[in-house]
Amino acid sequence: MNKSWLPCATLLLPVLLPVQVFAADATAPVREIMTAAEANWAETPGDYQDYFSEDRLARLYSADFVARYRKAAEVPFSKEMGTPFDYDVIVNGQDGCPLKDLSIAAGPTEGAATVVVARFQGLTCFGSEVEYQAYSETRFRVVTEAGRPVVDDILLSMDGETLSLKAEMDAIAAN
Template sequence: MKKISLPLAFLLGLSAPAFAGDATAPVKEIMDATMKNWSGTDADWIDIFDDSRLTRLYSKDFVTKYQAAVQNPAADEDGISPFDYDVIVNGQDACPLQDLAYAPKPAANGTTEVVVTFKKATCMDDGSDKQAVTTVRFEVIDEAGKPVIDDVITAGDPGQPDNSLKNTMVQIAKGE
């Protein structure tokens, strides 16, 4: 296979991709684990922040904030996670996820936003809107030539701003 140098590619009117890899790849791995976690089977819970995923799928800045949050004495009692909820479904309860869809946005300022939608309450009998669609936005950046998740954004409570997982980790590290 013949390689074309970037200056030659520019002269030929070709543009270089924003990422060396697929920006949805780390998001899909996290969502696959989340789908398995809420599948309704007795499968072991998959930690989306275990060491192998943390260093491979997340940005260095995200990892630093996560590691600081884990050190906080208020971290979850299981000693595994600083969170007492699933940060992807944005809650402690969910049903098997349905109607999962990915929508990567065009890269802007070095970040590709991958919007993931799904239904998480289809089995609930507590008055939840069973057809409500949950939206999670993953901010993916290129680090060392590969796409990594730099932040996870979920919807805030009604009338409140959206939640940045990185901001939440900073607050946990401060003991807030």
């Protein structure tokens, strides 16, 4: 058997390995989170799907995100409410409608993270006016940990400003 290809394969291995790491679908954890959001905001919602259940924390979020979430969940308000948040952090609101025209797309990379954008209409049931037909965006910073894509931060827009959920969790934990 001719083994003359072995030296070439050894040289190519370091080049090919990063391709496998980057081949992980950065949209996968976002798709699961947005499926839960769709279920929570459905016309006839079933049981509430916790974006931060123990199972989802273990599978969908980075270790840093989970540590910050756990600290924020320990404050008295969070313990009383069962969550650190008083609004839906995925759709960025307390009131809404069934999500329409949801799209999820991997965007640019920012350092070691891929920005994944979920775009949707979430207020269409309130009326036909332009503000109710507008699209909302939630951006997810996705990184690779232990060979799998995980959400490291959730970025929301409010009044033209970008808000980091990790920064919000830090502020909640500080109270």
